[in-house]
Amino acid sequence: MTTRQARLISRTCLTLALLVVAVPFVFPFLWMVSSGFKSATEIFGQPSLIPRVWRWQNYVEVFEYQPFARQYFNSLYIAVTVTVLTLIISSLAGYALARMRFAGAGLLMLFLVSALMVPEEVTIIPNFFLIRWMGLMDTHAPLILLPVFGSHGVMATFLMRQYFLAIPKELEEAGKMDGLSRFGIWWRVALPMSRPALAAVSIITFLFSWNLFLEPLVFISSLERFTLPLALSNFTDSYGLPLWHLQLAATSLAVVPILIVYLIAQRQIIESFALSGVKG
Amino acid sequence: MANTLTDHVSARGLRAPRFSLRQREAIEAWLFVSPTVVGFMLFFLGPLVAVVYFSLTEWNLLTQQSTFVGVENYVDALSRNPDFWHVLRNSFVFALGLVPLNMSLALMLALALSRPFRGVVFFRTIFFAPVVTSAVAWAIVWKFLLQGEAGAVNQLLAMVGIDGPNWLREPDWAMVAVIVTRVIKMVGLNMILYIAALQAIPRDYEAAARLEGASSWQIFRMVIWPLLAPTTLVIFVITMIGSFKVFDHIYLMTGGGPENGTLVLAFYIYEQGFKFFNVGYASALAMIMFVIVLALTVVQMILRRRDMQ
DSSP states (O other): OOHHHHHHHHHHHHHHHHHHHHHHHHHHHHHHHHHTTSOTTGGGSSOOSSOSSOOTHHHHHHHHHSOHHHHHHHHHHHHHHHHHHHHHHHHHHHHHHHHOOOTTHHHHHHHHHHHHHSOHHHHHHHHHHHHHHTTOTTSSHHHHHHHHHSHHHHHHHHHHHHHHHTSOHHHHHHHHHTTOOHHHHIIIIIHHHTHHHHHHHHHHHHHHHHTOOHHHHHHOOOGGGOOHHHHHTTOBOTTSOBOHHHHHHHHHHHHHHHHHHHHHTHHHHHHHHHHHOOOO | OHHHHHHHHHHHHHSOOSSOHHHHHHHHHHHHHHHHHHHHIIIIIHHHHHHHHHTTEEEETTTTEEEEOTTHHHHIIIIIOHHHHHHHHHHHHHHHHHHHHHHHHHHHHHHHHSSOOTTHHHHHHHHHHHHHSOHHHHHHHHHHHTOTTTSHHHHHHHHTTOOOOOGGGSHHHHHHHHHHHHHHHHHHHHHHHHHHHHHTSOHHHHHHHHHTTOOHHHHIIIIIHHHHHHHHHHHHHHHHHHHHSOOHHHHHHTTTOSTTTTOOHHHHHHIIIIISOBHHHHHHHHHHHHHHHHHHHHHHHHHHHHHHO
16 A cells, blocks of 8 residues: 555545534534424424424514514624724723833733633622612623623733734834824824734624623613523523524524624634633 | 913923923823723722622622621531532532543644645634634523433434433433533634644654654654643643633523532522622632632643743
């Protein structure tokens, strides 16, 4: 057997093994979409990936059962707001920490590092009282404020700082010669140079906010203020049992757009996670 | 009027600059970091101090009464309340089940996918897809797939003659089910970190070892694995911390049941705080979680430092 043949065989075996491992990664998505088109009775009948009767009606009922369009929009605008605020605030702080000398910088770094180590679950109880005291219960404010200023925001700050450190000093000097203020250098020199870092922070922040669950669960009580993850868990009958056909149709509506964006930009998205490296 | 204006201008021209360049930079820097600092004080540092205090009180939200009780809550958790040790044990079982499974699978996938071949992008895309999917959606779909007899998993098992258990209704199987589905959800992230580390290893090392007649396994054992050690350590700590924090998965798939079989620390904190309104006790539990996570991080830092030397 030549080495070429041996290589071909080992490669084929590897591909086959990977295909088998891929099943539990792909199957749930296929089954979710397919079941979203089935009737409540067919869902537990003979298993089949293709529905016997395509029940498009499910997708109408999803919007009738609760204000799903509104909830969808809530998730979208909250995620966009969180992303924009995080970009501005973390890049400002990241820039100062990377490029400016000031008393207290070391101490500030130390505090920020410590924030990375503390899970949200630890501070959620006092934050609950703080938000209640501020009169912001059952509003979207905590869903925006906590991610922006919590450990996720701190991680974004570090990511930006690392990136700014790598920008050549000469470019800043040139900016200064042209009469730019610090703010101007940040806006016109540093930010345009750090597009990859900004893209990475945007992608991770958007997904982080979009998928947030504990905070909405604690702070939101009105149906029309629900975000998607809360809404998805809310398709139940009067006994609290899941209405599977509706729940899976709604889950498909929530997941498929994200998956499509992911498939289009998979390289960029995967690299963003590799760059940040630390979001369990 | 004109007079005062000229006075003003001349006064400014004569006076020395109010701040030195150094001071000006410091002031500007603090303006840059001020949103972060204010938010950090308000939503992180303040709450962290508060949770320490809360943990020393007996405070039930329903009775609205808060009394200082010292370390009573901790004593209660550690010695009187049998639930606590059960919950802690569950958290460790979850972590010790998840971490080795996640890391070994991630490493194997990374080894298979770190070099270009036809289909490499396809497979990377597939294994990473659950990472970008919301945990809620993932948990809902798997709960659906793992229904007793009618669930797709058991239907598929039946086709090959296996009589699957009622996964989420039996305490031990429920734990297995949440661990495995969580691994499938998160393994892509570790895979990517391992791929990045593997690609950073110079190819010459491997070529040199191969010239000396080393087998693939020897190359992995003697060359690649030691070079991956720093990455392995980071992944270990991240995954361990992540598994202590697991909440949404448990909340949606099992609700801590059956028979408290999957009641883990993060879920227990939520339950005590927001379902039973035991603010003091829940805060003490949160502090215990904090200490566990902190210990893990400190161990990682010490090991990393030793690693670098």
